[in-house]
Amino acid sequence: MTGTTPPAIACQHVWQVFGPNARKALDAALQRTGGDARAAAAQLREQGLIPAVQDATFEVGKGELFVIMGLSGSGKSTIIRCISQLLDATAGEIALDGENIVGASKQRLTQLRREKMGMVFQHFGLFPHMTVAENVAYPLRVQGVAKARRRERAQEVISLVGLEGREDAFPRELSGGQRQRVGIARSLAVNPDIWFLDEPFSALDPLIRRQLQDEFLKIQANLKKSIVFITHDIAEALKLADRIAIMRDGRIVQIGTPADIVLRPADDYVREFSRDVAKGAHARVRSVMRPVSDLPPGPDDPGLRPDMTLDEALAHCMELYQPVPVHDDSGAVIGAVNPVDLAAALQVESE
């Protein structure tokens, strides 16, 4: 995210309000409340409208894996439907690679979808009358790509998701996990830069889910796409995310790295989410590290690194009470950590 290249996705003050005359009602409500989003949303609710997304502002950098998390009905699906323009946002600006797409022409949107965007659906959204290969090749078919080329590319992505041999099966003949792989393969067929995944793994049982998560991370390590990934599973979010946005009733209540979310929850709602997570396994030493000038390290050096998890770090300094140094890869001391802080960081939730 340097200053010169624009972010992959930039949303500013995006609203999605369901109900009759939503746009007018939103304008009026914002006028009355002087632009206070929460008050305006409350007013809209009173009028019987549904403010499913309220004043959402965030950016997703190129190659970043951005996770949106929240309870059922908090507006996660709605927000990516706005970004992908499946829904016309009621208000706000949405830019992809710096190009404003709100109010873009139909042709332009179709072109963007053919070239830049891929989407995986919560309930798969597979075409029941097409085989696996035809499903996967459909985005190419609508562009008029020749049949042989289509088949070839479909074959590539099908092997990427590990479904070789099932090309000619129909969706109804596949298991849930296999169906979702088809959905993933289809969304990758045109090799999009921006990839939306709406709870891709939540319909699956835990074992398959873990397996697909690992494969997903592997795929992402190779492809380096800009990703918006939706989940309501905190463990999944912490495992995958570069950054996490937490939504509640249409509002984004916190955006931060996994460690931020675990160690510095913005409110009780967020704290509630991370209650059951083993924090030590997600937060890194970096998040409790302080400059050497503030905290001169003592004589002991257990060899801490900034990207160690808190659990690991704690294991290294079980017997220590003095501040200890943290080294970077070259071995230089870049900061210090107080073992007491390490323990305290893991205690946040019990207070």
Added chain:
Amino acid sequence: MTTAADVLPSRLGLTPGTRAALVVLLTGALCLALEPVLPWLVKWPDAWTLPATQWVDTVTRWILGWLKPLARAFADLMRYPMDWANLALNATPWPVTIGLITALGWYLGGLRMAALGFLGLSFVLASGYWSESMNTLALVAVSVPLALIVGGAIGLLANEFPRLKPPVQAVLDVMQTVPTFAYLTPLLVLFGFGPVVGLIASAIYAAPPMARNVILGLERVESEIKEAAVMSGAGRLQQLFQVEVPSAASQIMVGVNQCLMAALSMVIIAAVIGGFNDIGWEVLLTMRKAQFGQSLLAGLVIVVFAVVIDRMSGALAIERRRHDPRVVYGVLALAAVLTALFWSRLPDPAEFTLLAPVAEAVDTGLGEFTAANGDWLAGVKNGAMFYVLLPLRIGLDQAVLPFTWGFAWTPGMSWAVFAAGAALCLILIWRGRVTAGLMVLIGAGMLETGIADLPWPFVLVGAAALGRIAGGWRLSLLAVGLMLTILLSGLWDRAMLSLYLSGVSVVACAVVGGFFGLWSAVSPMAWRIVQPICDMLQTIPLFVFLIPVLMFFQIGEFSAFLAICAYAVVPMIRYTRHGLVSTPPELMEAAIASGATGWQIMRDVRAPYAAPTILLGLNQTILYAFAMLVIAALIGTTGLGQSIYLALGKADVGLGISAGAAMAILAFLADRMVQGFAEERRRALGL
């Protein structure tokens, strides 16, 4: 009266139902009491009616006059495909036709369908009605594509432009209630005599089910599937035809199936206008000549076609798997080879009289049977007529005659009926069932007066009350407004006659169908027997029902009643059973755990839970009864059906349309009210 009816009960804290019943009761009592002084209260004077029929006639003739050149041009245009279809079907050697249908059967449904196709068409061949059947098929073959295109286009447009959906749905709803014969008269004027009328009528009649199913199918495509198409970068037309329509295929195929069946049914009904040597005409002709053996044979040919078409197109909707095409080629090749080999010796299908002896045997057998059992049959018929139908129609006071009942009705007896009703009413009220008590009293009054002779204010207030309870004030006002139109148009008496016959049939269907539905619900064995019968009855085109009842009971109201019941009972059976067997198992388990016996569970859990479904079945039964009522006019009913049929014979557009509209109004109101009750029940159950 308002004070008495509104203030008093509301002060007593009565439910709306009770209040409505009370108002209706008071109106009825008032009418009866005032009858000697104000006879117009009971019978609407002819002088007060408007010449609505003539107005309708003038207006429609004017409109039709404008449309005529266009219509005639269209008719001329349609003559080509019809002639081609006729030629193609009649010129194709019959072994090839049989081979084609058998091969198609194989392709769609394997051995069973192939056998069905082969045996069915062989039967048609053996019956000697081959060319008549081909003429009928030719009409179907042209009208169905027309209906599919029109219906499909309407469905697609309604889907593309959501604004169009409510009006389109409303028109489709209304078209469902307009009786079949009523289409024919204006079409006759528009297109002139000839098969084109049958063609257009069947296309008009068959298009709505297609449109409905297309709309429903497209609506039901999962939104994520539609969105996946959008995100794949598909244009609107690509989305529609590559994703949405194929995803909705099964529902659309259900539409195709219904469209085919409707077209066939209507083509056969349209035979009454004649001019086309088809199988429906054959049935009519033989029926009029009382050659019931032949008539039955021709009717069976129609049934065979209906079954073959229904099962094969049904297979389209259910099965995705298609069978080995090599067998198809084999069968076709075999048929072609046979034809070529025996070309010179291939008998003309009209010469097949294999089944003629059977027809004759049926005739003589029937003759002997009626001769031997005539007394018994007449006894059934007269018993039903004199002791049930007639009293319901004209009331006990006129139906009880020394000649039939053995004594004459006296005013004292009327008082006795009222007193008995009042006593029962009081008992019910005393047991806390006020509404039921009032209904008993209303029933007693109706029994004494007769449905066809009910005072018009009573009927109007009754309709208003039912509308109010079923669907609120709007339905109530609508009911009164529409009924008033019938009253003013001078069709009231006939409408009441139709109401009586359909009402009696519906009650009979409700009792009989309810019983069989219940029985099938508790005994899977019974269902195994009842289900195929229901399937069969539902496949048979309306027209064919007339043959067997005529064979045994001759022309008359009782025959019409039986035909209506035979056709309309099916939905009642199906829905009752379906409602009863789909009680959630948790509810049943909870009842069993509370120690309820089988019948207690049925009464306290399953029946209430099934009530909305059963009401929907009743609704279907009512619509079926109205549809059949018009057809039954062919074998002797009075009322609107007869008017519509007569209007067709005289090409009297005004009468045809007005009577058709009156019939549609009755069906529409009945539909809305029962739907309203069903909806209310569903809400009460929190479904």
